[in-house]
Amino acid sequence: GDTRIEALDNSLFDKLQVFDGDISPMLEPDNNAIAIAVSLDDYGNLRNPEYYPKVGDTITVTYADDVKYIDSRTGELTEVTPEEYFQEKLYGARDVEYTVCALVNLPNSMSYRYSGFGYDVVLSVDTAQRDSGGAAIPMLYLFDTADEVDEAEAEQYLSKLTAGEFSPLMYESKATARSEFAQFRQMFLLIGGILCAIIGLVGLLNFFNAMMTSILSRRREFAVLQAVGMTNRQLKTMLIYEGLFYAMSSVSAAFILSLAVGPLAGKMLGSMFWFFEYRFTILPVLLTIPVFLLLGWLIPCMMYDNAAKCSVVEQLRDAQ
Template sequence: LANLGRNKKRTILVLISLSLSLVLLNTVFTLSQSIDMDKFLSKFVDTDFLIAHADYFQNEFRGPENQTSESFIKAVEAQPGFEEGVRLYGGRAEMFAVEDEKNTTQGYNINSNGDFMAAVYGLENLPNQRLELIDGELDFEKLATGKYILEGVKLDDNGVPQMASAHFAVGETLTLYNYKGTSQTFADREYTTKEFTVLGHVSIKTYANSDRTGWDYNFYLPAEVYKTFVERPAVMSYAFNVSKDHEAEMESFLQSYTDKVEPVMNYTSKFTALNEFSGMRNTVVMIGGALSFIIGLIGVLNFINANLTSIMTRRKEFAMMQSIGMTRKQLRSMLMHEGFFYSFGTCVLSLAFGTIFSLLIVKPFCGMLWFFSYQFILWPLLIVLPFLVVLGAIIPLVLYTLTDKQSIVERLQEVE
C-alpha cells in the first residue's frame, strides 16, 4: 500500500478514471431502467389500435377529404379477434366557434363575429374508456339529449390536468356556432346556434382523442348529436381493441393493408409505441455504453501505464530484494496486492460516487421528464466490480512477467 503513495497524483488519476467509467455505466443503466413504459404508452395509446388517414398522423387532418375510410374500418371489424371499436368525428372543414365574453386577452383564432374558434369532436359509445373524467359527470343519457357537452382540458407532460385551460365551469351554459356545409363561401352555408350546459371536464389526450393540433377550446359530444351540426360528418380516427391472442395477427394485417390496399391509410398500436419505447431505451444504453467503454478503456490504459511505469522504475529495487532472498513468487504476490488495492479503491469510490450521483443528479433529472420514474440501482456496479478486482490482480502480474527477462545480476549492472 505504501508503494501506491509514492506517486499520489498518478494513483488518484488512475482511481478517478476507472471510477468515472463505472459511475457513468451505472448512470446509463439507471436512466434506461427509469424509463417508464406505462407512462410512455398512456400518452400515445389508450386502445390496442388506432387507424386513420396518414394525414392525421402528420397533424394535417381537415375533414371528409382525408377521413378514415369505411372500407378500412369494415376490413378491421372483419378480422379474427376484433372486440370493439369507436369512431371519433371531427374536422376543420365545418369549423365551430364558441362565445366567451370572459376571454378578453386572446387575440387569435377569432372569427368575424368575435367568437373563438373551437374543436368539437363526436365520439361513439359515450361514455367509455377513451374519455377520462376530471370533474362533473359522464351521464350518457343526459349527453344524448343534446343539451349537455363535455369540455376538454389539456394535460401537462406528467398527465396532470391544466385546469387553467378550461374556460367554462361545470353547470355553466355556453353557446356554439357553426356554418353548416362545405361551400367555399360562408354565405351559402347554414348558420347554426346551439346552447349547451357543461356536464363535466375530460382529459385531452393529444395522440388519442384529438386532431393533434392543440386548440384553445375543445369540446366532446356524442356522435349522433355531433352529426346534426355538420353536413358531412368525417371520421377522424377509429380506435379499437382485439383479444390478446390476436394482437400480433392484427398488427400484421394492418401493416399489409396500409402497404398494399390503402397506402393513404395508416395506424398506430401498442406495438408501434413499444417499438419507439424500446428504441429510445436502446439508444440510451448504446450511447451511454459506448461512452462508458471509452472512458473505461482510458482508465484501464492509465492503470496499465501506472503499473508498467512503477515496475520499470523499481527494477533496481526488485533486483536488490531478490538478491537478499525475496523469491519471484513473493515479488509477484506483492505486485498483485498493489493491483488489488487499486481495484479496491476503485470499488469504494465507484459505489460512493455512484450512489451520490444517482440520488443527487439522476433522480432530480428523472423527475423533470414525464416518461421517467426514477429507479435506484447499483447492480451494474456489483456485476462489473468482481471482474475489475480480477483484472487489477492479473495486469501487474502479466506486465512483470513480460518485463522480467534479465537475471538479477544483469539488472543490477544495468542500473549501475
C-alpha cells in the same frame, strides 16, 4: 378563438378520464352539454387548470355551412393578396350555446393529436349532427379486443388491410406502440452502452497507467531491496499483491460511488422521462472484478519479467 370539436359515439364516453363534473348530461337526448378536453403532462397532471372554463360555464360555438377567405380590403381574394389581409367569411353562420358539464382527458388514440388556439371540446355525435346540420363522417374507428388471441388476429387483419405503399388506410395498435417504444429504448441502450464503454476504457487505461507509473517510479527502491537480500520471488509476490490491492480498491470505490450516485441519477432521469424507473444492479461491478484482478496480476508480472532481465547492479545504475 378556433374550437376543435370532436364528436364521439355514446359507447366511447366510457373511455374518457373525467377530472371535474359529470359527462352523463351529454348522453341525454336533445342536450346542450359539452365537455372540455384538457391537456395532461407525462405524469397525468393537469397543466394550466386556470386556462380552461369551469363546470357550469357557458361557451358559444359558431357553425357555418361554408367558410371562405376574402381580401379584407376588396372582398375578393387574389393570388397577390398579402397574408395580413386574409379574412374569414362565414356563410350560413349560426351560434349555439353549450353548458360545460365536465373537464375530461381524451386517450391519445381518440384525440386529434394536435392543438392550437381555442379549446378542444367533446360532443355526442347526435348533438353535433343536430347543431351542425350535416352528417357525421367518421374520422377514425376504434376496436377493442377481448384477449391476446383476438388482439393478434386483429393485428394480422389490419396489417393486411393497410398493406401497400399507396394504401389510403393506416392503423395503430398496441403492437405498433410497443415496437416504437422498443426502438426508442434501443436508442438509450445504444447511447448509454457507448458512453459506458468509453468511460470503462478510460478507467482501464488510467488503472494501467497508475500501476505502471507506481512500479517504474520505484525501480531504485526495488533494486535496493534485492541488494539487501529480497529474492526475486518475494519481490514478484509483493508487486502482485500490490496490483491486486489496487484492483480491489478500484472495484470497492466503484461500488460505493454506484450506491451513492446511482439513486440521485435515477431520480433525475425519472423526473425527465415518465417511463424511466431506477433499479440498482450489481452485475456491472461484478463483471469488472475479474478484469481488474487479471490486470492487477498481469501488469506486475510483465513489469517484473522485463526488469528481471537486468542485474541488480544494472538496475541501480539505470535508476540513478
